Amino acid sequence: MALMPFTDSMFLLVESREHPMHVGGLQLFRKPDGAGPDYLRGLREDLIKNEDIPQLFRRHPARPVNTLGYVAWAQDENVDLDYHFRHSALPQPGRVRELLELTSRWHSTLLDRHRPLWEIHLVEGLRDGRFAMYSKIHHALLDGVAALRHLQSTLSDDPDDHDCPPPWGTPRPPRAKSAGGTGSLLRTARSSVEQLAGVAPAALKLAKEAFREHTLTLPMQAPKTMFNIPIGGARRFAAQSWPLSRVREIASATSTSRNDVVLAMCAGALRDYLIEQRALPDAPLVAMVPVSMRGKSDGTATGNQIGAVLANLATDKKDPAARLSTIHHSMREAKRIFKELTPIQALLLSGINVAQLGVSTVPGVVSNTRPPFNLVISNVPGPRKQMYWNGAHLDGIYPASVLLDGQALNITLTSNGDNLDFGITGCRRSVPHLQRLLLHLDTALAELEHAVK
Missing domain, CATH: 3.30.559.30 (Nonribosomal peptide synthetase, condensation domain)
Known part of the structure; x- marks a missing residue:
């Protein structure tokens, strides 16, 4: 288990049915030239084979500590990608209006705290031939800026690049170098005290x-x-x-x-x-x-x-x-x-x-x-x-x-x-x-x- 920062703990503490605390996003895509009717199904099947899941996408809250609430993260070693990465279709007539209504419903529901705190929905059925992807992740894991940066890291500026990672498959960011030793901890503490003063x-x-x-x-x-x-x-x-x-x-x-x-x-x-x-x-x-x-x-x-x-x-x-x-x-x-x-x-x-x-x-x-x-x-x-x-x-x-x-x-x-x-x-x-x-x-x-x- 890893200790949870106070800000992350607060996002979990204030969450309720009336106040879901996840950030989300809807992306619209045009299919590549020559994509057939089974394009999305094949894309999902290929992506779901990628089980190289970073630590961020394995986290869920550990058991709460009495009145202190959630204070630590647990890691899910066997993430159920079939649950987290879902394939859906719009009702007819498949307008953007139906897509936004479906997005509204998904954005209203709480994430399951017994599982890693994210979901992704791959959506077909838009009458103009495009497809969509709605994703949501708990604010305790990512703020809006970090979530968008994460999305961008899965994209490419090359239309011929067909090896983009799945939304959960981005390589882990490089670890910060360990400061090591009591001296550096004291320096960090002293710097914080000076700023607080x-x-x-x-x-x-x-x-x-x-x-x-x-x-x-x-x-x-x-x-x-x-x-x-x-x-x-x-x-x-x-x-x-x-x-x-x-x-x-x-x-x-x-x-x-x-x-x-x-x-x-x-x-x-x-x-x-x-x-x-x-x-x-x-x-x-x-x-x-x-x-x-x-x-x-x-x-x-x-x-x-x-x-x-x-x-x-x-x-x-x-x-x-x-x-x-x-x-x-x-x-x-x-x-x-x-x-x-x-x-x-x-x-x-x-x-x-x-x-x-x-x-x-x-x-x-x-x-x-x-x-x-x-x-x-x-x-x-x-x-x-x-x-x-x-x-x-x-x-x-x-x-x-x-x-x-x-x-x-x-x-x-x-x-x-x-x-x-x-x-x-x-x-x-x-x-x-x-x-x-x-x-x-x-x-x-x-x-x-x-x-x-």
Whole structure:
């Protein structure tokens, strides 16, 4: 058994039927030229022969320790690949609508803790001839950034490469060199203590920026909305792609970042959706924007290394250009402060932004307090060029994320070659007509283009 980091243990502790704690993703592929009717069955049969399963995909929680919960990982030496890698078919007429409905159901169900915490579904039956793959893995094993990096490691930029590994077959990342000896352990401990000692001054700096300079968005400034209520366990999932070039052109014309434009696009869509629902608050919505704390050299590292900043979405402003300007200023100031902190300080102070979520399952907390923020909007870097999986052309990568009490909506997107692929996850009971957000995203992008001409 291996000891479990505290963050991983917490993801298992807070999970319930109403709050599945897995991240997922839907990928769309075009079959290689000449693929026959048995292509997918043959592909699955070939892949399932690969029993070189890395440690990550063998993990499941060891027996909990009384009130301490889960504190260690156990290893499954005989992984049942027939259970974890499943072959499914869509009901007719095989539209993307049926695929998204099926994805919504899969994303609503809990993973079996007696088995390694992942599932993959290979899906045929789309009437346009494409096939899909839905995968999910527990957040205790991988965060969203690590999950996407893992996916990319199974892809190839060569359409003639038919030796791509299965999703569970990626070679293990190289082991970190052992520091060895008490001296190095003491150095590590001393470094951590020194960084922790800097948390209080860093917190004072944040307070000064927030209250004297009025430059930072802090928790509990968000208005109460229809998204900030207790949720049920059923999910809805919607997905769509937009050309990256459209976002890039707006960013260039306004001297803002592409992520600023994406946030403005989401802000416009949320404003229109809430107006449609007669539920737009007077105060601007606040988004929590995850930022990766990994270095580029970290590869497909496991675990969770995510920080958090808060962004003013300016949904109280009617003018799209004014919304973008406010969002740009809000994100610029948050990132400036973030860069002045050490990694451990940034992680700990990020915890301030999300601390209230830790007690969101306590009865009455969500209903009787202001939310720390209104929703999560996450932009995860993806492949920069056209990718293939065993000769199949990757058309789309649509992330599906975690929801919590008080957080009934999540928007996660990733870059994919020349496109931005959006995945929207919502509580089925609390967010009606979730697919309408896709229409509003398209409208918001067009309005931004018109505003900056």
